[in-house]
Amino acid sequence: MRHEALSEARLGFGCLRPGDQNNSGRRAVACKEEIWMIALWGQVILPLVEAVDGKHVLEIGAEFGLSTQALVNFARRVDGHVHCIDPAPIFDVEEFEAQYGGRLSFYKDTSLNAIPKIPEVDVVLVDGDHNWYTVYHELKLIEAHSDHDALKLPLIFVHDTAWPYGRRDLYYDPASIPEEFRHPYAMQGMGRQKRELMPEGGINADMNNALVEGGERNGVLTAVEDYIRESSLDFEFLNLPLYFGLGILISRERLDSNPALAAEMQKLHGMMQGEKLITITEKLRMNLTGIVQRMQREQAASQARVEELERELAQLRGG
Numbered sequence: 001m002r003h004e005a006l007s008e009a010r011l012g013f014g015c016l017r018p019g020d021q022n023n024s025g026r027r028a029v030a031c032k033e034e035i036w037m038i039a040l041w042g043q044v045i046l047p048l049v050e051a052v053d054g055k056h057v058l059e060i061g062a063e064f065g066l067s068t069q070a071l072v073n074f075a076r077r078v079d080g081h082v083h084c085i086d087p088a089p090i091f092d093v094e095e096f097e098a099q100y101g102g103r104l105s106f107y108k109d110t111s112l113n114a115i116p117k118i119p120e121v122d123v124v125l126v127d128g129d130h131n132w133y134t135v136y137h138e139l140k141l142i143e144a145h146s147d148h149d150a151l152k153l154p155l156i157f158v159h160d161t162a163w164p165y166g167r168r169d170l171y172y173d174p175a176s177i178p179e180e181f182r183h184p185y186a187m188q189g190m191g192r193q194k195r196e197l198m199p200e201g202g203i204n205a206d207m208n209n210a211l212v213e214g215g216e217r218n219g220v221l222t223a224v225e226d227y228i229r230e231s232s233l234d235f236e237f238l239n240l241p242l243y244f245g246l247g248i249l250i251s252r253e254r255l256d257s258n259p260a261l262a263a264e265m266q267k268l269h270g271m272m273q274g275e276k277l278i279t280i281t282e283k284l285r286m287n288l289t290g291i292v293q294r295m296q297r298e299q300a301a302s303q304a305r306v307e308e309l310e311r312e313l314a315q316l317r318g319g
Contacts, residue, residue, distance in 0.1 A: 037067040038070055040240075051260040054080075057071055057122065084106050124157070130170040150252070161224060169219060170204070170207055183218060196211060235252060
């Protein structure tokens, strides 16, 4: 098959392994952050990458390395290379680099520090810190790194352009965001049709989420739109409302000069004719995600209570 199917089983990775229950924050949503790329690879991402003859890829945000491994396997097939940026990867980077030899270069740094150090690439996958300040400046740096040349600008995929972070900031490390660009935030969950955070429950309740959804300089999609509006380049931007939102950003000049790329984008526009159905499906999936996360919190609380009772019982027996 032209579009090789990727699955978690074939990659040899799980999302949360034994012992990860105590990991919070980024670890709690690691599955979401990586499986989107695998789920959308064959039907959405790979056809576009092949249309631009993409071989050299920049991945911003690695988490457990699930998507990194998939990308390196692709790079092996096309004689390419993967550059990966993540300041706090949740896997053994040295082991990965040893396993994949000259196909992987890892930058254990923030994206805003690392992007200028990276050689020219064909494709960029943006899935790091989901806030306006970071994504906006990532896109600005990518353009500057391409000498503001529309034909040199890579094909860019931006994740989390739909709910919950399309219009709301998330801060993995709030201190790294300048105060004037950082919205008030709290470790509280988000709910559908709720601009403010929920006092209890909700999605990603253990993350630093902006208190209010919407408004200026707030969220990933807002960052992309602001970048497009302010850039001197002309763009084609397609926002697919599935798997937390996938934005596809291509310079108009590059699109007009590449008939194969234009044909693949036209296919995706055709898919968008069913956008209403896709959006409904996404809402249902997100509702299910909220239920699953609530169950996970309840299970963790129950487990903690069991352990507490076991300790008390052991003390009574010992006394």
